[in-house]
Amino acid sequence: MCGMTAKKLSSKDYDFINDDHLLGMLLRQRPDAVRIREIIAKSLAKEPLTVEETAALVMTEQPELVEEIFAAARHLKQQVYGNRIVLFAPLYIGNNCVNDCTYCSFKRSNKEMQRRTLTPHEVREQVVALENKGHKRLILVFGEDRRYDPRFIADTVRAVYATRSGRGEIRRVNINAAPLDHEGYATIKEAGIGTYQIFQETYHHRTYAQVHPANTRKGDYLYRLHGLSRAFEAGLDDVGLGVLFGLYDWRFEVLGLVSHALHLQHHYGVGPHTISFPRLRPAHGVEVDPRHLVDDFDFKRIIAILRLAVPYAGLILTARENPEVRRALMAFGVSQIDAGSRIELGGYTEVGDAQVMEREQFCLGDIRSLDEVMAELMEDGYLPSFCTSCYRSGRTGEHFMEFSIPGFIKEFCTPNALLTLQEYLEDYASPGTRTVGEALVAQELGKLEDGDFKKTLCGRLADIRKKKSRDSYF
Numbered sequence: 080m081c082g083m084t085a086k087k088l089s090s091k092d093y094d095f096i097n098d099d100h101l102l103g104m105l106l107r108q109r110p111d112a113v114r115i116r117e118i119i120a121k122s123l124a125k126e127p128l129t130v131e132e133t134a135a136l137v138m139t140e141q142p143e144l145v146e147e148i149f150a151a152a153r154h155l156k157q158q159v160y161g162n163r164i165v166l167f168a169p170l171y172i173g174n175n176c177v178n179d180c181t182y183c184s185f186k187r188s189n190k191e192m193q194r195r196t197l198t199p200h201e202v203r204e205q206v207v208a209l210e211n212k213g214h215k216r217l218i219l220v221f222g223e224d225r226r227y228d229p230r231f232i233a234d235t236v237r238a239v240y241a242t243r244s245g246r247g248e249i250r251r252v253n254i255n256a257a258p259l260d261h262e263g264y265a266t267i268k269e270a271g272i273g274t275y276q277i278f279q280e281t282y283h284h285r286t287y288a289q290v291h292p293a294n295t296r297k298g299d300y301l302y303r304l305h306g307l308s309r310a311f312e313a314g315l316d317d318v319g320l321g322v323l324f325g326l327y328d329w330r331f332e333v334l335g336l337v338s339h340a341l342h343l344q345h346h347y348g349v350g351p352h353t354i355s356f357p358r359l360r361p362a363h364g365v366e367v368d369p370r371h372l373v374d375d376f377d378f379k380r381i382i383a384i385l386r387l388a389v390p391y392a393g394l395i396l397t398a399r400e401n402p403e404v405r406r407a408l409m410a411f412g413v414s415q416i417d418a419g420s421r422i423e424l425g426g427y428t429e430v431g432d433a434q435v436m437e438r439e440q441f442c443l444g445d446i447r448s449l450d451e452v453m454a455e456l457m458e459d460g461y462l463p464s465f466c467t468s469c470y471r472s473g474r475t476g477e478h479f480m481e482f483s484i485p486g487f488i489k490e491f492c493t494p495n496a497l498l499t500l501q502e503y504l505e506d507y508a509s510p511g512t513r514t515v516g517e518a519l520v521a522q523e524l525g526k527l528e529d530g531d532f533k534k535t536l537c538g539r540l541a542d543i544r545k546k547k548s549r550d551s552y553f
């Protein structure tokens with residue numbers, strides 16, 4: 080009954096999601112070409128959109144205007160962020176859970192789920208396996224359970240950073256776990272985390288109550304809604320929002336996300352660093368209600384509209400989606416993807432190519448190796464990046480930096496992407512991927528102006544090739 084105890088929400092502890100207001104706003108929209116083009120122009124000028132403006136995009140159905148929204152999202156992504164895609168992998172630490180979320184196989188009522196929490200030794204084994212594939216950035220994922228308290232999470236983060244294998248190391252650890260209190264976030268901050276992600280799952284109150292039983296911790300809508308506000312108040316400066324699309328009408332959920340982003344921006348001076356938009360997947364012991372499932376076309380609309388509405392945030396497209404969908408949707412504003420992912424506990428060392436449903440949270444759509452994903456990205460003209468330079472240089476919010484500081488991408492992001500790619504090519508790539516990668520590095524270098532900076536970069540790339548240096552960044 081934890082949801083009923085007097086929990087501290089945040090200093091701005093009011094419910095800023097009014098369902099009737101948002102639904103009314105959607106119904107009121109009569110988007111016409113002039114208004115949609117004005118809104119698109121605002122976004123292309125790099126200004127975040129209001130909830131009302133987002134509602135107009137969401138309610139746009141005329142095929143030619145929807146195409147204009149797609150084109151604008153592509154353009155914004157290309158103009159602002161360029162062709163880089165940041166790569167990471169999820170690492171599931173424990174699947175015990177006190178909650179009973181109807182959509183998740185880790186729910187406590189799923190008695191067939193094989194429960195497990197990785198020991199420190201097992202965590203190190205998983206990290207070694209990930210490092211040996213070339214990963215540098217991880218997100219640690221936890222169920223909600225007394226044993227996954229802030230100290231445990233912080234100790235796990237430290238263990239990950241301390242694990243080295245050959246030339247491998249993890250340079251940035253993000254977290255996806257339950258919302259904490261202020262003290263909890265402060266404890267985790269000390270371990271040096273990147274982004275703390277909490278997905279509201281659904282912003283629609285009635286649906287939230289239906290899928291998160293009231294007698295569970297997660298049943299407390301407001302405590303979760305204020306989870307990231309408390310994180311800011313406790314000193315974290317990098318947070319990620321998300322919705323589990325498929326629980327309620329996607330149009331409403333997009334307005335919920337934008338309202339949340341504006342709330343954070345207004346009260347804490349910083350918006351979300353990332354936005355995630357997982358789609359509901361089949362899962363062991365879960366019966367999916369099909370009413371609000373999002374098809375591929377509407378999913379593309381969601382990504383494009385989020386790109387335009389919150390132009391400074393990084394957008395994360397996960398391996399829940401199959402390779403074809405990922406490939407097709409990448410261009411509409413995605414900045415980060417996971418690759419080579421396994422979500423079974425111990426999955427990076429213990430399971431083969433098949434997925435084991437009784438051991439994982441949901442079924443993944445893309446289980447290709449990191450190397451295969453790297454090759455495809457580069458063949459499609461993307462520049463894969465493992466860069467962690469902003470975080471390690473004390474520059475908060477890497478995507479925000481790229482977005483807001485003129486010249487930042489040229490000076491930092493592209494060179495750092497090239498340095499981390501070169502490391503990958505030397506240390507981990509298959510021969511085929513290496514060939515594609517070397518051509519891409521040469522092509523990207525060709526785009527840079529000659530001068531001292533390019534000379535320095537070429538020198539550093541040569542040092543990586545000669546195995547004289549690693550982990551060099553601007």
Ligand code: SAM
Nearest residue numbers: 182183221222255256257278323359360362441
């Ligand atoms: N237990 C923590 C929580 O609920 O916040 C950590 C996150 S949970 C392990 C990771 C995320 O997976 C959830 O926030 C939810 O959005 C997503 N998820 C759960 N079940 C899913 C399903 N069947 N398909 C796709 N995503 C799912």
Ligand code: SF4
Nearest residue numbers: 176178180183186222
């Ligand atoms: Fe537990 Fe999170 Fe799954 Fe809910 S979504 S059952 S809280 S692991």
